[in-house]
Amino acid sequence: MIQIVRLTLIFSLFLTQPVFAVQTIDPQSGLIIDLGYKSVQQYCSTCHSLEVVIQSKASRQGWIDTIRWMQKDQGMPFLSKVSEKIILNYLTKNYSPNNKGRRSPLFIKKWDK
Numbered sequence: 001m002i003q004i005v006r007l008t009l010i011f012s013l014f015l016t017q018p019v020f021a022v023q024t025i026d027p028q029s030g031l032i033i034d035l036g037y038k039s040v041q042q043y044c045s046t047c048h049s050l051e052v053v054i055q056s057k058a059s060r061q062g063w064i065d066t067i068r069w070m071q072k073d074q075g076m077p078f079l080s081k082v083s084e085k086i087i088l089n090y091l092t093k094n095y096s097p098n099n100k101g102r103r104s105p106l107f108i109k110k111w112d113k
């Protein structure tokens with residue numbers, strides 16, 4: 001009897017698991033799997049590791065600013081409107097300060113001088 005109760009309990013744990021595990025990480029890129037992650041993987045891994053992206057948290061405007069900065073100063077190619085929208089939606093949804101799990105970014109105007 002106890003055996004059955006135990007098995008039922010263990011089994012129900014497995015059943016409820018997906019309800020809590022909202023985010024799934026792509027083992028290859030380390031990105032949260034969601035609409036647009038393939039685009040981010042494709043566009044954002046050519047110059048630096050995707051770790052740079054994964055470790056960042058920014059608002060939509062923050063992400064726009066980062067992309068504009070890379071385009072202006074780092075030779076990042078311009079994206080089509082559609083690709084940019086997909087990427088921004090993805091980043092804002094999955095890597096924004098409101099997305100639980102990490103502290104908000106520090107707002108430091110200048111790093112030096």
Ligand code: HEC
Nearest residue numbers: 043044045046047048052053056066070074075076077087
């Ligand atoms: C043409 C090259 C290039 C591409 C493509 C590129 N980046 Fe960057 N990115 C850079 C460089 C260079 C830096 C500064 C690297 C460093 O500090 O090591 C950087 C830094 C960053 C940072 C850190 C910014 C900071 O404030 O320190 C983030 C976040 C970032 N990139 C996100 C992205 C995302 C998202 C994409 C795709 C949409 C992308 N990058 C594509 C060149 C690129």
